[in-house]
Amino acid sequence: MRSTGVPGSVFTEPGCDHSRGKDATTAKAGCPAPTPGSAAGGCSFDGAMITLVPIADAAHVVHGPIGCLGNSWDARGSLSSGPHLGRRAFTSDLTEHDVIFGGEQKLYDTVLEVARDHGPAAVFVYSTCVSALVGDDLDAVCAAAATATGVPVVPVHAPGFAGSKNLGNRLAGNALLDHVIGTREPAVRADGTTSFDVNLVGEYNIAGELWNVTPLLARLGLRVLASISGDGRYGDIATAHRAHATMVVCSRALLPLARGLAERHGVPWFEGSFYGVRAMAAALRGFATTLADEPLARRVEELIAEQEALAATQLAPLRERLAGTRAVLYTGGVKSWSMISALQDVGVEVVASGATKSTPADVDRMVELLGPDALIVRDGKPAQLVRIARETGADLLIAGGRNQYTALKSRLPFLDVNQERHVPLAGYSGVVTLARELVRALDNPVWAQVRRPAPWEPVAS
Amino acid sequence: MTTVTVSGRRGVTDPLKLSRPLGAALVFLGVERSLPLLHGAQGCAAFAKALLTKHFREPIPLQTTAVTELTAVLGAGDHLATALDTIRASSAPDVVGIVTTGVSEASGEDVEACVRAYLAARADDPDLPLVVLVHAPDFAGGMSDGWASALAALVAAGLALPPSAPSSPGDELTYPVLAGVSLTAADLDWIEETVAGFGLSPLLVPDLSRSLDGHLAAAWNPLTTGGVTRHALAALRAAPAAASVGTSAAAAAETLQRAGVPVSRFDHLAGLDGADAFVESLRTTTSAPVPERVRRDRARLADGLLDTHFTLGGVRVAVAAEPELLVAVTHLVNAAGGRIVTAVSPTDEPVLATAACSQVVVGDLADLRERAAEAGAQVVVASSHAAATAAAIGAAHVPVGLPVDHRFGAALGGVAGYRGGLRFLFDLANQVLAHPTPTRSHPC
Numbered sequence: 001m002r003s004t005g006v007p008g009s010v011f012t013e014p015g016c017d018h019s020r021g022k023d024a025t026t027a028k029a030g031c032p033a034p035t036p037g038s039a040a041g042g043c044s045f046d047g048a049m050i051t052l053v054p055i056a057d058a059a060h061v062v063h064g065p066i067g068c069l070g071n072s073w074d075a076r077g078s079l080s081s082g083p084h085l086g087r088r089a090f091t092s093d094l095t096e097h098d099v100i101f102g103g104e105q106k107l108y109d110t111v112l113e114v115a116r117d118h119g120p121a122a123v124f125v126y127s128t129c130v131s132a133l134v135g136d137d138l139d140a141v142c143a144a145a146a147t148a149t150g151v152p153v154v155p156v157h158a159p160g161f162a163g164s165k166n167l168g169n170r171l172a173g174n175a176l177l178d179h180v181i182g183t184r185e186p187a188v189r190a191d192g193t194t195s196f197d198v199n200l201v202g203e204y205n206i207a208g209e210l211w212n213v214t215p216l217l218a219r220l221g222l223r224v225l226a227s228i229s230g231d232g233r234y235g236d237i238a239t240a241h242r243a244h245a246t247m248v249v250c251s252r253a254l255l256p257l258a259r260g261l262a263e264r265h266g267v268p269w270f271e272g273s274f275y276g277v278r279a280m281a282a283a284l285r286g287f288a289t290t291l292a293d294e295p296l297a298r299r300v301e302e303l304i305a306e307q308e309a310l311a312a313t314q315l316a317p318l319r320e321r322l323a324g325t326r327a328v329l330y331t332g333g334v335k336s337w338s339m340i341s342a343l344q345d346v347g348v349e350v351v352a353s354g355a356t357k358s359t360p361a362d363v364d365r366m367v368e369l370l371g372p373d374a375l376i377v378r379d380g381k382p383a384q385l386v387r388i389a390r391e392t393g394a395d396l397l398i399a400g401g402r403n404q405y406t407a408l409k410s411r412l413p414f415l416d417v418n419q420e421r422h423v424p425l426a427g428y429s430g431v432v433t434l435a436r437e438l439v440r441a442l443d444n445p446v447w448a449q450v451r452r453p454a455p456w457e458p459v460a461s
Numbered sequence: 462m463t464t465v466t467v468s469g470r471r472g473v474t475d476p477l478k479l480s481r482p483l484g485a486a487l488v489f490l491g492v493e494r495s496l497p498l499l500h501g502a503q504g505c506a507a508f509a510k511a512l513l514t515k516h517f518r519e520p521i522p523l524q525t526t527a528v529t530e531l532t533a534v535l536g537a538g539d540h541l542a543t544a545l546d547t548i549r550a551s552s553a554p555d556v557v558g559i560v561t562t563g564v565s566e567a568s569g570e571d572v573e574a575c576v577r578a579y580l581a582a583r584a585d586d587p588d589l590p591l592v593v594l595v596h597a598p599d600f601a602g603g604m605s606d607g608w609a610s611a612l613a614a615l616v617a618a619g620l621a622l623p624p625s626a627p628s629s630p631g632d633e634l635t636y637p638v639l640a641g642v643s644l645t646a647a648d649l650d651w652i653e654e655t656v657a658g659f660g661l662s663p664l665l666v667p668d669l670s671r672s673l674d675g676h677l678a679a680a681w682n683p684l685t686t687g688g689v690t691r692h693a694l695a696a697l698r699a700a701p702a703a704a705s706v707g708t709s710a711a712a713a714a715e716t717l718q719r720a721g722v723p724v725s726r727f728d729h730l731a732g733l734d735g736a737d738a739f740v741e742s743l744r745t746t747t748s749a750p751v752p753e754r755v756r757r758d759r760a761r762l763a764d765g766l767l768d769t770h771f772t773l774g775g776v777r778v779a780v781a782a783e784p785e786l787l788v789a790v791t792h793l794v795n796a797a798g799g800r801i802v803t804a805v806s807p808t809d810e811p812v813l814a815t816a817a818c819s820q821v822v823v824g825d826l827a828d829l830r831e832r833a834a835e836a837g838a839q840v841v842v843a844s845s846h847a848a849a850t851a852a853a854i855g856a857a858h859v860p861v862g863l864p865v866d867h868r869f870g871a872a873l874g875g876v877a878g879y880r881g882g883l884r885f886l887f888d889l890a891n892q893v894l895a896h897p898t899p900t901r902s903h904p905c
Contacts, residue, residue, distance in 0.1 A: 043504025
């Protein structure tokens with residue numbers, strides 16, 4: 001077996017809390033390993049696809065057997081304002097023959113077919129457990145296919161068995177740093193300046209929510225040079241090195257990408273979230289601070305004041321309805337604290353929050369928002385969530401689609417805040433949407449009906 | 462005779478094929494208090510779980526051994542044992558279906574030996590679940606193959622159980638029906654009621670109509686909330702006769718037949734012909750009169766054929782589905798005077814030669830798109846993955862198969878028997894009515 005191409009350095013990433021652990025043992029452990037028999041969530045391959053598939057004008061070719069793509073494509077809510085090639089699904093569909101004799105030729109042929117039939121801006125090629133085990137040389141095939149087609153062909157080494165989804169996000173970020181960023185120059189703006197060009201990293205435009213934010217950035221005079229990767233375009237991402245600020249949006253896993261941009265290309269970065277009124281203000285101020293521009297800072301304050309006033313008017317009746325609402329929140333990593341902040345903005349009390357995929361720093365921020373008595377749920381098994389909701393008297397569960405039916409079967413209202421949802425929650429308009437969705441979930445008449453036993457059944461004690 | 466050809470492309474674009482482990486896991490979801498355990502990287506289970514959750518709109522019990530890069534090479538037997546210990550401790554299932562995947566098969570590990578060793582070390586434990594091992598390499602075959610292997614393994618495991626108490630005189634005779642991958646909960650309901658109508662006690666293996674039919678149970682449960690029980694599986698070998706429906710139940714039928722139970726096999730139950738054959742077989746087996754309920758169902762389908770034939774006569778239909786479902790759909794469409802202009806199957810199988818159309822392509826949804834557009838298809842009959850295909854060629858879409866996640870009620874759809882056939886023809890005709898033919902010329 002050859003190396004699967006996952007560099008050992010990703011496990012010693014200094015920007016990651018798991019590596020920067022509070023003691024030597026934690027630091028060495030790196031990303032938490034999944035537990036056999038009680039694991040939940042996707043693999044590294046899944047994570048890599050999540051990060052890169054929103055690049056809408058590229059073709060994404062999976063070098064593996066059918067399970068990797070056949071079971072997973074067409075499932076995510078990341079939207080594109082233009083091309084939809086990224087949503088099409090391409091795979092070399094490895095068969096027994098390929099496992100025995102190698103699948104390099106088949107992969108090569110597949111990439112050439114895709115380039116011929118679909119005219120992609122670039123092709124991303126993903127390794128999988130099986131192709132990594134077989135030892136196919138992804139780098140060599142990609143190089144040969146790039147020469148033959150004249151199209152950039154980018155190898156992504158994130159086989160599923162490398163680890164968690166978060167690790168896959170990070171490995172995809174590495175692929176962009178190593179093969180894409182810095183390979184093109186941006187178009188010059190009409191006014192000749194580039195000093196207000198920025199990058200977004202870790203924003204996936206779920207349900208089009210990026211478009212709740214980009215008009216505000218445009219009003220501030222900021223140009224999003226590279227969106228990595230919601231509504232992303234290959235050519236734009238290739239110019240990310242020319243930006244003057246990077247905002248890492250709710251993504252601990254893509255911090256290394258931001259750090260790489262800073263170290264290799266001198267682009268400063270900051271972390272933030274677009275969820276909630278307070279987070280939006282912090283994010284917009286983050287741009288002003290990072291770009292260190294006084295007039296921009298003034299424009300930012302004006303915009304915040306205007307938008308907060310608008311949101312406050314729209315939120316007032318909704319906050320009234322939501323007052324006293326208690327929620328159990330269960331969502332991954334960084335999103336746990338950013339969503340807590342958004343929920344508090346609309347008047348919801350978060351009585352417990354999941355932290356299965358969160359780093360110690362994420363947990364610290366959760367505790368900071370929730371107070372020292374907050375219930376931090378480390379074990380996110382469905383049974384546990386239901387029990388906690390019962391014990392805390394929560395009115396609803398807010399989580400990813402995977403836990404939707406856990407809540408419904410327990411007759412508990414539910415709101416999906418993860419990647420499969422169909423409502424945009426980012427930006428000032430997103431926080432109003434969040435409040436409306438919460439009211440819609442809570443006020444539906446179904447709850448009273450399904451909680452009532454059938455007339456012939458004994459009343460539950 | 463239908464010719465079966467293969468897609469001209471080297472790679473796959475917009476896959477129609479689902480994975481073999483997914484099909485295998487689905488069998489165990491039709492077993493009560495059961496848990497499928499995918500022996501692979503955690504993504505294998507996560508993807509399958511997400512897809513099934515969206516299709517059934519139900520929580521899907523499915524676990525993983527979480528094989529890592531290191532254990533894939535050095536041996537993942539410990540992961541398997543740890544996973545079994547963990548799920549036994551957390552949910553104490555009656556049945557565990559261990560399903561291998563591409564990664565555990567490619568690594569060449571002796572999974573049988575691992576399972577044997579695990580069970581041997583705990584032979585005295587009365588709470589040991591029934592453990593069924595299924596080989597399901599992702600790189601060989603697809604969902605139907607996984608279903609076929611898992612069902613055969615489940616039946617073999619049932620036959621190996623100590624026999625349950627013999628039925629006393631006066632008890633109804635157990636009549637197992639080995640169910641194929643294409644049967645929905647509504648299809649299974651019809652089969653069950655029809656068998657029961659002849660005075661037999663139906664035993665559906667597996668039985669998704671009691672687990673994933675979409676029902677609100679008393680509380681959330683980490684295991685399957687219904688399905689064939691471990692206890693009932695022990696009754697298989699005492700059955701005087703049985704049936705199998707669907708070619709993905711054929712391997713299990715052979716297993717049962719070898720154990721001395723005669724099995725009547727049906728590739729599908731499509732239309733009057735398909736359903737009549739099944740009912741006739743039950744009538745011959747029992748010498749009982751055909752129940753009034755069944756006669757009524759038949760009369761309704763016959764009437765539905767008449768009512769819809771004006772709309773469906775000459776309608777150009779493209780279908781993409783698992784082999785046995787594809788064959789059933791072609792027969793139903795044909796029965797109402799429609800014409801199958803394109804048929805695409807994700808995998809090759811002998812049953813495709815019996816489809817009611819001139820050609821079946823083994824390929825993907827890009828094949829469906831190209832050929833259906835070329836043939837001027839008015840309706841696409843396929844899973845939700847083909848919604849974009851139908852829209853792109855301006856055709857209506859009737860969802861069948863898996864996943865159907867952009868419409869409600871997939872588990873209560875289906876095409877089998879008098880009732881399923883009627884439901885399908887109404888859906889098809891309603892879609893044709895709702896979707897006027899595009900104004901372009903087609904070769905007839």
